[in-house]
Amino acid sequence: MERVSTGNRNLDAVLGGGLPRHSLNLVMGLPGTGKTVLAEQLAFANGSADRPVLYLTTFSEPLAKVLTYLQEFRFADPERIGTEIHYDSLVDVLLEDPTKLVERLRETIQSLRPSVLVIDSFKAILELVPDRLAWRKLAFDVAGLLAAYDVTSLWVGEYEPGSLAELPEFAIADGIIELHREQWGSRDERFLRVAKLRGSDFLDGRHAFTISAGGLRIFPRLVGPEGLPRFAGPPERLSTGVAGLDAMIESGWLRGSSTLVEGPSGAGKSILGLHFLRHGAAHGEPGLLVNFQESPAQVARAVTSLGWNPAELLRPGRLDHMYNSPVELQIDTIVQGVLSRVEEHGVRRVVIDALGDLERCAGDPRRFSDYIYALTQEFAVRQVTALLLMETPPGSPLGVGSVGGEVSYMTDNILLLSMELGEDLVRTVRIVKTRGSAHDGGRHVLRIGADGIRVE
Numbered sequence: 001m002e003r004v005s006t007g008n009r010n011l012d013a014v015l016g017g018g019l020p021r022h023s024l025n026l027v028m029g030l031p032g033t034g035k036t037v038l039a040e041q042l043a044f045a046n047g048s049a050d051r052p053v054l055y056l057t058t059f060s061e062p063l064a065k066v067l068t069y070l071q072e073f074r075f076a077d078p079e080r081i082g083t084e085i086h087y088d089s090l091v092d093v094l095l096e097d098p099t100k101l102v103e104r105l106r107e108t109i110q111s112l113r114p115s116v117l118v119i120d121s122f123k124a125i126l127e128l129v130p131d132r133l134a135w136r137k138l139a140f141d142v143a144g145l146l147a148a149y150d151v152t153s154l155w156v157g158e159y160e161p162g163s164l165a166e167l168p169e170f171a172i173a174d175g176i177i178e179l180h181r182e183q184w185g186s187r188d189e190r191f192l193r194v195a196k197l198r199g200s201d202f203l204d205g206r207h208a209f210t211i212s213a214g215g216l217r218i219f220p221r222l223v224g225p226e227g228l229p230r231f232a233g234p235p236e237r238l239s240t241g242v243a244g245l246d247a248m249i250e251s252g253w254l255r256g257s258s259t260l261v262e263g264p265s266g267a268g269k270s271i272l273g274l275h276f277l278r279h280g281a282a283h284g285e286p287g288l289l290v291n292f293q294e295s296p297a298q299v300a301r302a303v304t305s306l307g308w309n310p311a312e313l314l315r316p317g318r319l320d321h322m323y324n325s326p327v328e329l330q331i332d333t334i335v336q337g338v339l340s341r342v343e344e345h346g347v348r349r350v351v352i353d354a355l356g357d358l359e360r361c362a363g364d365p366r367r368f369s370d371y372i373y374a375l376t377q378e379f380a381v382r383q384v385t386a387l388l389l390m391e392t393p394p395g396s397p398l399g400v401g402s403v404g405g406e407v408s409y410m411t412d413n414i415l416l417l418s419m420e421l422g423e424d425l426v427r428t429v430r431i432v433k434t435r436g437s438a439h440d441g442g443r444h445v446l447r448i449g450a451d452g453i454r455v456e
Contacts, residue, residue, distance in 0.1 A: 001199065004116065004152045006038070007045025007075065010218035014194060014203045019175060021152055023198070024143055026122075026169060028159035029179035034190060034211050035156045036066070037073070038179070039118045041215040042154065044075050047084035051115035054108060055087045060121035060158065063089045075215050086112060090119070098128045102141045109149050116152050122169065123157030136168040143172045164195065174198040184363055189330055192218060208332035219332040222339075224374040225381040235436065238349075238385055241279025242272055244455030248431055248440040253413060256383040257435070258376040260407055262390050263417030268427055268446055269389045270294075271302070271453050272417075273351035276387055278308065281318040285348035288341055289319060290334070292326045292357040299323075306452050316345045329361035335371055342384060350379065350386040355407060373410050412436070417446065429455055 003018035012018040019025055019042075027035045040055070047053040057063045067087060070076045081087060093104045109117070129135040146153050155169065161178070164170045176196040181188050191206040208219045237252040246252045253259060261269050270291075277287035289299065299321055300310040313319050320341055324334060341347060352358070355372070362368035372388075379386045388411065408414055414433040420426040427446040431439045445456040 005042075005045050007041040008038075008216055008218055010207075010220050011038075011192070011216065014192070014207055014218065014220050015175075015197065016200045016202045019152060020198070020200055022147075022150060023174040024146055024153050024155070024172065025175035025177065026159070026173040027154055027156045027177045027179070028163070030160065030181070031158055033179035033181050034209070034216055035158075035179055036061075036120055037211055038177070038216055039120055039154050039156050040070055040073070041075055043085055043116060043118060044077065044080070046116050047080060048115070049084055052083070052112055053085050053116040053118070054112055054114035055085060055118045055120070056108075057087070057089050058091065058094060058119065058121050059124040059127070060156075063087060066120075072213065073215055074213050086114070090125075094125060094128055098125060098138065101125070101138065102145050105142065105145055109145075109151060114151055116154070117146065118154045118156065120154075120156040121158060122155035123159055126167075139169045139172060143169075170196075175200075184361075187328065192216075208330055210333070219330075219336045221332070222335050222371055222374040222378070224377045238285075239279055239283075240272075241275040241277075242453055242455060244444070245429070248429075248444070248455065249413070249434060250437050250439070253385055254436055255385055256380045257412035258379055258386045258388060258410070259413040259415055260388050260390060260411040261415045261417065262392050264392055264419055267417035267419050268429075268448055268453050269391070269417060270353055271306070271448060273353055273387050273389060274302065274306070275452055277319050277349055277351055278313060280349040281313060286317050286345050287319045287349040287351070288322060288338070288345070288347045289351050289353065290322045290324075290338055291351075291353040292324055292329060293353070294323070296321055296323055305450075307450070316341075320345055320347065326357050326360075329357060331358055331362045331368070331371055334358065334361070335375055338375070339378060342382060348384055350384055351389065352386065353389045355388055355390045369407070369410075372407055376410050408433075418443075 002021040004021050005012055005018045006015065027038055029035050043053040043055055057066055071078055090101065090104065093100050126135055129138055170176060173196065175198065178193045178195050179190065181190050190209050192209050193206050194202045194204065203220055205221045207221050210217045236255040237250065238255055239246050239252045261272065263269050277289055280287045300314060303310040303313060314321055322337060322341060338350070342350070359368045362371065376386070388407065412435040416430045416432050418428045427448065428443045429446045430443045431441060447454050447456055
């Protein structure tokens with residue numbers, strides 16, 4: 001099946017390669033969800049002088065305003081308008097007689113021979129045809145006309161989710177793309193869903209997206225790698241970079257494994273993660289620190305306090321730092337951003353600090369656990385070794401709360417850090433789980449000093 005690109009690589013991937021050529025597709029969603037931006041991005045990705053794109057407006061927005069706001073996007077080239085992208089309005093013919101729409105479309109298609117035709121908004125025409133039978137006939141006639149020509153069409157409309165079972169255009173359409181916006185606390189999040197795509201496989205479920213000057217940026221739902229990890233030859237072990245810890249796990253973690261590090265605030269989780277990343281960087285293994293509480297300046301200060309040079313260490317190719325404010329977290333964008341940096345910089349070690357922030361931004365415990373499982377599998381396939389840090393209340397048992405309980409069985413190793421508050425503060429470390437390794441399950445004292453952290 002030939003495909004028509006949407007102008008967005010990730011959306012094309014969600015659609016199984018793009019929209020099927022010569023198909024009729026509905027883009028639905030309430031006002032402000034990004035329907036017009038999606039349609040215009042597709043238009044500028046497909047227009048050419050030989051086979052232009054025809055973009056027809058109705059009553060949702062005056063044509064002059066459409067062209068004005070369009071020029072704020074980087075994908076829009078005003079010089080292509082009128083030659084490769086043709087904009088026109090259907091308002092005159094619709095006000096005169098909506099039944100003349102079919103003839104007007106036929107004349108325009110025969111004249112321009114467009115490769116893509118967009119009607120924005122198609123639903124607005126419904127208000128002029130109050131009789132349901134007349135509307136069904138008009139929608140069917142328009143679809144029949146488009147089927148007679150080599151054109152891929154997009155009908156954009158301010159449809160609500162309940163419209164799918166009520167209006168005839170949804171039965172006629174070959175594809176349905178639904179955009180919606182949800183409020184999470186003090187911020188809004190946008191999601192895209194493919195509800196229908198005839199004759200084609202697609203990635204179902206909700207996919208987060210954002211809108212910027214570059215258009216729509218899609219973050220496909222993470223479903224895990226296509227292939228399972230394959231291990232050949234003897235297992236490779238990595239030093240943790242923490243003095244005394246490697247001896248507790250034969251000689252270090254297995255490459256490609258994921259380790260859950262649990263403990264209360266101040267137990268030493270973050271500094272242990274920094275040691276792990278720095279040791280890798282010193283041995284040619286680029287690392288990635290993903291955190292949500294400490295800004296780049298704070299991480300640089302922590303590195304300096306350990307006697308390390310932040311200017312030499314904190315840079316892509318050695319120790320890359322991916323910081324996101326906990327106020328604006330969106331789990332889809334975070335997970336895709338992590339995998340993008342792993343690919344871009346050849347990352348071999350990752351530390352996520354901390355899982356509790358990711359759980360809160362997921363909004364749904366099941367969604368959170370699905371993402372963590374898929375992410376750990378992606379790490380395993382790529383042979384990336386990861387530490388997943390999780391804060392627990394002081395004195396809490398292993399796996400307390402939804403995060404620990406969900407993640408503990410997904411990880412290969414579990415490291416438990418504790419604090420005893422007596423006359424002196426005593427930090428301890430214990431390995432409570434390893435896969436494929438013998439380990440010392442005893443509790444050992446963990447010391448933090450000017451030179452970092454070590455196990456006694």
